[in-house]
Amino acid sequence: MNHVRPLVVAHDEVMLDEILRVAAAVGCETERAPDLLAARPRWRDAPLVLVDEQAADGDVDLPRRPGVLLITKGAPDARTWQRAFRAGVEDVVSLPEDEAVLATALADVVDGPGLPGGRIIGVLGGRGGAGASILAAATALAACRSEPGGLLVDCDPLSGGIDAMLGAENTDGLRWPELRPGSGRLSMPALLKSLPEFRYRGLRLPFLSCHRNGDGPTAQAVAAVVEAGRRAGRTVVCDLPRHLDGPGLAVIARADLVIVVIPADMRACLAARRVVNQLGDPTDRVRLVVRGPAPGDLDPSVAAGAVGLPLLTSMPVERQLDREIEQGNFLPRPRGALLETGRMILAEAQAKQVLAA
Incomplete structure (x- = not known):
């Protein structure tokens, strides 16, 4: 500063x-x-x-x-x-x-001058219960392993609040709609002072969650937050609703990479096609993540073909994580599939920036 x-x-x-x-x-x-x-x-x-x-x-x-x-x-x-x-x-x-x-x-x-390396990543589910919020949080957490770190932004007002998923609903700090940047421009140092943090194994992840009893963010507010994060060199990961509205589209318009998450079944593929149709035709920066197991042995590459997106990776479920989240603990395994997929998403976003430069 x-x-x-x-x-x-x-x-x-x-x-x-x-x-x-x-x-x-x-x-x-x-x-x-x-x-x-x-x-x-x-x-x-x-x-x-x-x-x-x-x-x-x-x-x-x-x-x-x-x-x-x-x-x-x-x-x-x-x-x-x-x-x-x-x-x-x-x-x-x-x-x-x-x-x-x-x-x-x-x-x-x-x-000061904008820092290099800032990027915006959107994550959304191809159908309900796909695990998009969990993957968004893991990706933002993985970004915190390098400076200046990550920022997790909840853009889905009907999700119940990503702070509850993190077990941090009682952590002090602003939520939507308390943060309303009227000027359309935010300073990242000032923003960080007002946001809550999630802590995991020495990592500190600032996050901005929707509130269970209030309105969600406006498109202007989301744009101000994600742009502030990018200028500060951070990796901003946005948990997006499946039905994209103004705030979600504001992220899509700015995103370096968009991740669509589906479980490994054909019904999810059919639902995801309708979600992908909302994105227009940005397949050069949209990738698919398939979450196993596959009840009918659906191959991830076949699922990608059915959805019409390039496959980034497939990943197994960390079975104990859902139980831990219910108990108020977001504790992905340090070397587990979830954080590894988050690291792959970060590498893909970085590669996109290099190609665009």
């Missing part, structure tokens, strides 16, 4: 309050100067300078520099643009219309 704070030069107290409100929303601390003369010592080295219209009227000769924004009330007029030219500003931001622009500029200071 960048500890150099943006400089706010504001005469208008109402405008100052608005700037500070947006800064707080993205977790950005600021430094204030009452006028341009007082701003001179910090003018060159501040990562971002925000100047309101009244302060810009000051007759102070300051060197030109990038990263200066003029903050105005409402749409700027010709006189405002003249002030902007005299002050050498980079852009004019009108509040409240351009609040998202201001939030983005402030969040960029907090986050």
Whole structure:
């Protein structure tokens, strides 16, 4: 995190309050100067300078520099643009219309340059009870073995909450719909401070779960969270509903890899075809995982052909895990098939990014 704070030069107290409100929303601390003369010592080295219209009227000769924004009330007029030219500003931001622009500029200071390696993975079941939530959690957990780690996002409001599956329903932290990023941009450091964590064998997995008694996330909120995770270099794994709505489609549109999970039976294959039809035609980034055992000896490659997706892998069930989850413990075996499949999914997502680059 960048500890150099943006400089706010504001005469208008109402405008100052608005700037500070947006800064707080993205977790950005600021430094204030009452006028341009007082701003001179910090003018060159501040990562971002925000100047309101009244302060810009000051007759102070300051060197030109990038990263200066003029903050105005409402749409700027010709006189405002003249002030902007005299002050050498980079852009004019009108509040409240351009609040998202201001939030983005402030969040960029907090986050610093985007880290490499960030990716988004969506996991959904080809039919109910396929084990998509369990596989999503295992994949996010596997991502925590390397820095900066994983982030698990529950996008299915009818699932009962992924926190309950983890045995972490009493862990403090925000759930949907408590998190509503109004600006459309989130700072990952600020987000991590508000989210609960699941801990397993020294690993710490932040997660965002749906609430059992509230609405699910909006498409805008999901997009803000997953993009924040990707910018921070994290692997964001999203547990998606089978019937894709706005939030689910927001993930699909951004995902580097989508995993469809089915049990090894023909009825599941038929159901999965209808699920896959919601994805359009993105088979270059969609893979199938077949979960055994197969009651009728259905070969995984035959199942993949029936669904119409490339097969990533097949995996056996960890029989003791369902019982442990019922007892409030999500304890996949460290060398078991579930975490191994999660590692395969991560490798496939990485390969997709390399090919796309």
